[in-house]
Amino acid sequence: METRQVPGSPRVLLLVLLLVPWGARPASGVALPPAGALSLRVSGRPWAVPRAPVSRRSLALADDAAFRERARLLAALERRHWLNSYMHKLLVLDAP
Amino acid sequence: MLKNPYRENQMLDSDGTITIEEQIVLVLKAKVQCELNITAQLQEGVEGNCFPEWDGLICWPRGTVGKISAVPCPPYIYDFNHRGVAFRHCNPNGTWDFIHSLNKTWANYSDCLRFLKPDISIGKKEFFERLYIMYTVGYSISFGSLAVAILIISYFRRLHCTRNYIHMHLFVSFMLRAASIFVKDRVVHAHIGIKELQSMIMQDDLQNSIEVPSVDKSQYMGCKMAVVMFIYFLATNYYWILVEGLYLHSLISVAFFTDTKYLWGFTLIGWGFPAVFVAAWAVARATLADKRCWELSAGDVKWIYQAPILAAIGLNFILFLNTVRVLATKIWETNAVGHDTRKQYRKLAKSTLVLVLVFGVHYIVFVCLPHSFTGLGWEIRMHCELFFNSFQGFFVSIIYCYCNGEVQSEVKKMWSRWNLSIDWEKAPPCGSHRYGSAITTMTHSTSSQSQMAASTRMVLISGKVPKTVNRQPDNQVTLPGFVWSNSEQDCPPHSIHEEAKEANGNQGDDIPVKESSRPLEFSLDAEGSKGEMEDVL
Numbered sequence: 001m002e003t004r005q006v007p008g009s010p011r012v013l014l015l016v017l018l019l020v021p022w023g024a025r026p027a028s029g030v031a032l033p034p035a036g037a038l039s040l041r042v043s044g045r046p047w048a049v050p051r052a053p054v055s056r057r058s059l060a061l062a063d064d065a066a067f068r069e070r071a072r073l074l075a076a077l078e079r080r081h082w083l084n085s086y087m088h089k090l091l092v093l094d095a096p
Numbered sequence: 097m098l099k100n101p102y103r104e105n106q107m108l109d110s111d112g113t114i115t116i117e118e119q120i121v122l123v124l125k126a127k128v129q130c131e132l133n134i135t136a137q138l139q140e141g142v143e144g145n146c147f148p149e150w151d152g153l154i155c156w157p158r159g160t161v162g163k164i165s166a167v168p169c170p171p172y173i174y175d176f177n178h179r180g181v182a183f184r185h186c187n188p189n190g191t192w193d194f195i196h197s198l199n200k201t202w203a204n205y206s207d208c209l210r211f212l213k214p215d216i217s218i219g220k221k222e223f224f225e226r227l228y229i230m231y232t233v234g235y236s237i238s239f240g241s242l243a244v245a246i247l248i249i250s251y252f253r254r255l256h257c258t259r260n261y262i263h264m265h266l267f268v269s270f271m272l273r274a275a276s277i278f279v280k281d282r283v284v285h286a287h288i289g290i291k292e293l294q295s296m297i298m299q300d301d302l303q304n305s306i307e308v309p310s311v312d313k314s315q316y317m318g319c320k321m322a323v324v325m326f327i328y329f330l331a332t333n334y335y336w337i338l339v340e341g342l343y344l345h346s347l348i349s350v351a352f353f354t355d356t357k358y359l360w361g362f363t364l365i366g367w368g369f370p371a372v373f374v375a376a377w378a379v380a381r382a383t384l385a386d387k388r389c390w391e392l393s394a395g396d397v398k399w400i401y402q403a404p405i406l407a408a409i410g411l412n413f414i415l416f417l418n419t420v421r422v423l424a425t426k427i428w429e430t431n432a433v434g435h436d437t438r439k440q441y442r443k444l445a446k447s448t449l450v451l452v453l454v455f456g457v458h459y460i461v462f463v464c465l466p467h468s469f470t471g472l473g474w475e476i477r478m479h480c481e482l483f484f485n486s487f488q489g490f491f492v493s494i495i496y497c498y499c500n501g502e503v504q505s506e507v508k509k510m511w512s513r514w515n516l517s518i519d520w521e522k523a524p525p526c527g528s529h530r531y532g533s534a535i536t537t538m539t540h541s542t543s544s545q546s547q548m549a550a551s552t553r554m555v556l557i558s559g560k561v562p563k564t565v566n567r568q569p570d571n572q573v574t575l576p577g578f579v580w581s582n583s584e585q586d587c588p589p590h591s592i593h594e595e596a597k598e599a600n601g602n603q604g605d606d607i608p609v610k611e612s613s614r615p616l617e618f619s620l621d622a623e624g625s626k627g628e629m630e631d632v633l
Binding site for chain 2: 003036058059062063064065066067068069070071072073074075076077078079080082083084087090091
């Protein structure tokens with residue numbers, strides 16, 4: 001006897017809910033940059049309008065999120081290291 | 097915080113950061129703009145004031161004699177405090193304060209550098225280091241455990257059937273996922289920190305240059321491949337978990353389910369479909385956001401691979417719910433454990449727990465968790481999620497291989513054979529008593545353990561004694577080391593024949609093998625599906 005299961009509407013709803021990017025709220029964890037730090041480039045408009053803050057929610061897979069966030073941290077450290085060296089080379093700083 | 101137009105203007109990729117290359121581009125653009133402004137101001141020709149100049153970071157306007165000039169920290173320097181101010185002093189003689197010993201103009205940038213403290217990043221770095229160590233250990237254990245499981249299942253030909261082929265595909269996908277993560281960690285992060293760019297910047301080239309420094313993109317080819325492979329094997333793993341769910345669900349739901357016929361379809365879903373959307377993502381990434389190693393997140397492009405993976409997780413969760421529902425119905429309907437409700441619940445709980453690990457239900461739990469956590473909440477969540485992700489291969493290998501009745505009986509048989517062959521070599525030639533005891537044991541034994549022992553002894557005997565000794569009166573399948581168990585049912589009969597042939601050829605046994613009357617396609621009624629499902633579990 002065939003007892004094939006057909007997904008009903010609540011299941012379809014659940015699936016749809018799972019696929020919705022829940023990116024409205026900002027998530028400002030330790031590994032994240034300040035919310036809304038970057039935005040999409042809008043061609044022809046040098047002063048782009050503010051957009052919704054970038055959310056970590058958009059990285060749904062943990063392995064991927066860990067990889068991307070670590071890469072972002074390393075990129076930030078690299079950038080800061082360059083800035084630090086560059087400033088010390090060019091300027092006399094009253095910096096801490 | 098002030099809005100930063102330079103950040104708004106950045107590339108569409110990089111969810112929240114800019115790279116060193118982009119930073120340099122911004123500085124160079126500011127420099128070009130500054131030089132234009134300086135030219136315009138010099139034409140005004142005001143005497144006695146300090147001249148406007150570009151100091152490498154800030155475009156200083158004309159200074160008033162004897163006064164301190166204050167300029168807002170430039171927004172094009174990503175790491176500056178954009179609410180701060182930088183200072184310079186214009187001397188009464190109309191020149192900027194100059195320190196002759198260092199041959200540099202004095203400036204105060206301390207306000208701009210308020211947030212640029214190294215200790216802020218130390219905590220983050222330690223967190224990622226801990227995470228890296230934890231998941232590397234997890235994936236390593238899973239990799240080793242799965243490799244052994246694959247060897248075991250491959251070695252025993254009797255275990256070669258559709259169900260185990262699907263398990264092996266899943267094992268391989270877990271191993272490739274682990275391997276791709278190891279490769280990615282080794283390759284990608286080694287590329288961050290471009291030597292040539294840094295050395296160029298540290299010379300005076302940037303100060304004198306007005307062109308954007310270019311980096312050879314071909315050097316990133318291997319690194320990009322590592323990222324693509326990481327995404328692909330991540331996706332294939334999720335899809336093979338889905339295939340396991342589909343297979344199990346088909347077993348319990350579809351009558352006349354021909355698993356061999358579906359194997360190609362499952363293989364296509366497991367390896368083929370992820371290849372399509374990962375290739376689409378790679379093309380999109382190369383076209384829209386071809387930056388460095390593709391290691392930084394690229395806006396909404398990532399949904400090309402994330403959406404199908406989330407769909408697989410969601411579908412698998414639905415299959416899980418339905419499987420548990422059917423399982424519960426069967427347990428209640430068939431009174432498999434009598435009328436004891438507690439036992440029924442316990443049995444259901446055990447089966448569900450196994451299903452949770454096999455179906456990867458934890459994925460859906462983490463996907464549905466609210467993401468409004470900050471700091472510590474996110475760190476704990478990442479630790480938990482990556483712990484389950486990295487150790488899932490290990491758990492799956494335990495469930496599908498090491499705790500599998502078929503596998504255990506095969507290993508035990510091999511172990512017994514090995515032990516007895518050693519005994520045989522050591523034993524004195526007067527072995528008639530031994531034959532007798534073996535046959536007696538075989539005849540009178542009822543438990544599977546003693547059957548196993550008996551049949552393994554038969555292997556030894558069969559090469560030495562007349563063939564008639566081995567004949568079984570009850571027409572049961574009698575193979576070398578055969579142990580009857582429920583789990584034999586769903587392995588196709590051809591494997592039994594193959595093993596029988598092999599055994600006959602290799603060991604010189606001449607053990608009669610009765611043609612199994614079971615058809616290849618097995619139908620599952622309510623009772624049958626329960627037994628089948630329990631086998632799978």
